[in-house]
Amino acid sequence: MTLKKLIGAGAGGLTALAVAILLTDPALAQSAPAIVVNKGDNAWMMTSTVLVLMMTIPGLALFYGGLVRSKNMLSVLTHVFYTVCIVTLIWVIYGYSLAFTGGSSFIGGFDKVFLKGVTAESQAATFSVGVNITEYVYICFQMTFAAITPALIVGAFAERMKFSAVALFVPLWVTFVYFPIAHMVWYWAGPDAIDAAAKALAAATTPDAKAKAQAALDAVMADGGMAFLWGAIDFAGGTVVHINAGIAGLVGALVVGKRVGFGKELMAPHSLVMTMIGASLLWVGWFGFNAGSNLEATGGAPLAMINSFVATAAAALSWMFAEWLIKGKPSLLGILSGCVAGLVAVTPASGFAGPMGAIVLGLIAGVVCLFFVSTIKNMFGYDDALDVFGVHCIGGIVGAIGTGILVAPALGGAGIMDYTTGKIADYDFWTQVIAQCKAVALTLVWSGVGSWILYKLVDMTVGLRPTVEREREGLDLTDHGERAYNM
Amino acid sequence: MKIVMAIIKPFKLDEVRDALTAAGVHGLTVTEVKGYGRQKGHTEIYRGTEYAVNFLPKVKIEVAVASDQADRVVEAIAAAAKTGQIGDGKIFVYDINNAVRIRTGETDAAAL
Numbered sequence: 001m002t003l004k005k006l007i008g009a010g011a012g013g014l015t016a017l018a019v020a021i022l023l024t025d026p027a028l029a030q031s032a033p034a035i036v037v038n039k040g041d042n043a044w045m046m047t048s049t050v051l052v053l054m055m056t057i058p059g060l061a062l063f064y065g066g067l068v069r070s071k072n073m074l075s076v077l078t079h080v081f082y083t084v085c086i087v088t089l090i091w092v093i094y095g096y097s098l099a100f101t102g103g104s105s106f107i108g109g110f111d112k113v114f115l116k117g118v119t120a121e122s123q124a125a126t127f128s129v130g131v132n133i134t135e136y137v138y139i140c141f142q143m144t145f146a147a148i149t150p151a152l153i154v155g156a157f158a159e160r161m162k163f164s165a166v167a168l169f170v171p172l173w174v175t176f177v178y179f180p181i182a183h184m185v186w187y188w189a190g191p192d193a194i195d196a197a198a199k200a201l202a203a204a205t206t207p208d209a210k211a212k213a214q215a216a217l218d219a220v221m222a223d224g225g226m227a228f229l230w231g232a233i234d235f236a237g238g239t240v241v242h243i244n245a246g247i248a249g250l251v252g253a254l255v256v257g258k259r260v261g262f263g264k265e266l267m268a269p270h271s272l273v274m275t276m277i278g279a280s281l282l283w284v285g286w287f288g289f290n291a292g293s294n295l296e297a298t299g300g301a302p303l304a305m306i307n308s309f310v311a312t313a314a315a316a317l318s319w320m321f322a323e324w325l326i327k328g329k330p331s332l333l334g335i336l337s338g339c340v341a342g343l344v345a346v347t348p349a350s351g352f353a354g355p356m357g358a359i360v361l362g363l364i365a366g367v368v369c370l371f372f373v374s375t376i377k378n379m380f381g382y383d384d385a386l387d388v389f390g391v392h393c394i395g396g397i398v399g400a401i402g403t404g405i406l407v408a409p410a411l412g413g414a415g416i417m418d419y420t421t422g423k424i425a426d427y428d429f430w431t432q433v434i435a436q437c438k439a440v441a442l443t444l445v446w447s448g449v450g451s452w453i454l455y456k457l458v459d460m461t462v463g464l465r466p467t468v469e470r471e472r473e474g475l476d477l478t479d480h481g482e483r484a485y486n487m
Numbered sequence: 488m489k490i491v492m493a494i495i496k497p498f499k500l501d502e503v504r505d506a507l508t509a510a511g512v513h514g515l516t517v518t519e520v521k522g523y524g525r526q527k528g529h530t531e532i533y534r535g536t537e538y539a540v541n542f543l544p545k546v547k548i549e550v551a552v553a554s555d556q557a558d559r560v561v562e563a564i565a566a567a568a569k570t571g572q573i574g575d576g577k578i579f580v581y582d583i584n585n586a587v588r589i590r591t592g593e594t595d596a597a598a599l
Contacts, residue, residue: 266538266540267538268531268533268538268540269533323535327532327535329532331532333533333534334534337534370534373534373535374534374535374536377535378535378536387534
């Protein structure tokens with residue numbers, strides 16, 4: 001019988017005793033057979049990883065590219081592609097270590113820089129006790145999240161940021177904003193460590209041993225990121241990815257200023273066909289993003305999948321019908337924007353809400369995001385070119401707070417696992433909603449202030465904006481020396 | 488010799504071509520153009536932002552004809568391109584000094 005099976009067998013006295021022996025006796029613990037990685041889990045996670053890459057290139061790149069004027073098409077595509085490449089390298093050099101190793105509750109350490117000590121045999125925890133996946137696939141999966149997040153930001157300052165500025169900003173931003181936020185929201189000791197410590201406590205008989213085991217359990221429970229320890233839940237990155245990128249985008253749009261001619265000249269999307277292709281690739285790829293965040297090919301993954309279907313469809317329709325009512329015409333861009341807003345909102349909820357809750361979440365996200373991109377943006381007059389704030393930050397906030405509500409088992413949600421008892425924890429509305437709000441506030445402040453400093457730093461060194469003449473000419477020619485369409 | 492130049496609605500091009508063929512015209516030049524007249528523009532809405540589009544897409548056709556044919560060609564175009572709505576377009580007629588067919592070197596009426 002393996003250690004995994006012993007732990008999985010539950011609370012039988014004999015089993016607990018056996019675990020206690022295994023845990024307290026190093027020789028026995030070492031001789032216990034290692035957890036065997038499930039081939040299905042690994043296969044699913046490798047599939048999910050490449051799906052997320054497809055979301056970014058070409059999905060996001062085309063979605064954004066179609067929305068800009070044809071003279072800036074290549075500029076946007078280059079920003080996105082460059083971001084993927086540079087973050088991929090930074091991730092394996094130090095990003096993974098900073099995000100996903102223990103250190104403080106703010107940021108990880110340098111234990112795994114250059115992926116030190118990671119081999120094809122290394123394993124990473126999932127959400128189930130005694131179930132691991134190969135660490136390399138976990139590294140790659142999380143890498144694609146680190147890559148898409150700064151790629152989302154470039155939409156906010158599209159058409160008016162020099163390539164050299166983007167080239168410098170992206171590495172700085174992932175280092176000082178993304179890695180800490182990912183660590184604060186997602187890092188934890190893992191189910192096996194908590195389960196083992198809890199079982200050791202249960203098995204402890206003498207008061208002395210009990211106190212020791214309790215201290216060990218407390219240490220394991222305290223080994224996590226700050227927002228994680230607050231009890232905030234974020235299944236696939238509503239906070240880490242979308243609020244984080246959304247607020248960084250808004251700050252960028254404000255710092256770099258409006259596009260030349262904004263509000264006076266026609267800045268219509270140059271190809272909504274490209275945008276439709278991009279949005280559709282985003283939806284398909286998002287199944288890797290959300291269902292892949294289950295880290296295993298178990299029931300939670302199909303739950304995230306069905307939620308990513310229905311919330312998205314609901315948001316696409318609510319945006320389109322609301323626009324039809326208010327503006328008189330149901331637009332393709334409206335249904336596509338609603339689709340993305342729904343995907344964003346369901347991201348943190350995908351593995352926690354039930355399908356009917358996800359539909360409600362989508363319906364709300366569609367109209368709230370429409371309100372922000374049409375009314376609020378015009379009211380304040382900021383030039384968030386491709387609505388990164390209005391869709392990703394606002395959709396992310398709707399999703400993050402909605403997750404805290406829809407996770408409730410009474411509303412059809414999955415509830416939150418308590419690994420110390422191995423059962424679904426009792427749900428308390430205010431506790432969960434407040435934890436969600438705190439994580440949202442933390443992200444808004446950290447990313448908002450951090451991004452502002454980094455934009456200023458880049459502005460002082462290489463400069464953010466091209467000259468007016470170069471901006472008018474278009475960044476494709478002036479930055480990259482090529483044209484998107486030679487017809 | 489005259490050139491009959493007409494700015495028409497793009498979707499009327501095929502009807503105008505058929506009418507010109509029936510009127511004995513054997514060739515014409517078509518250009519996609521933008522402009523505005525009494526029709527002004529229209530509004531386009533992208534994510535709630537409204538843009539006034541001042542220049543509307545039109546098609547410009549140019550036909551070189553013998554002077555005595557010009558009136559017939561103008562009538563044919565006007566009949567075929569008319570919808571009765573604002574924005575149907577305009578027709579202009581002007582003189583040609585010379586014409587040359589490049590392949591044969593024929594000039595003036597023989598070159599048309």
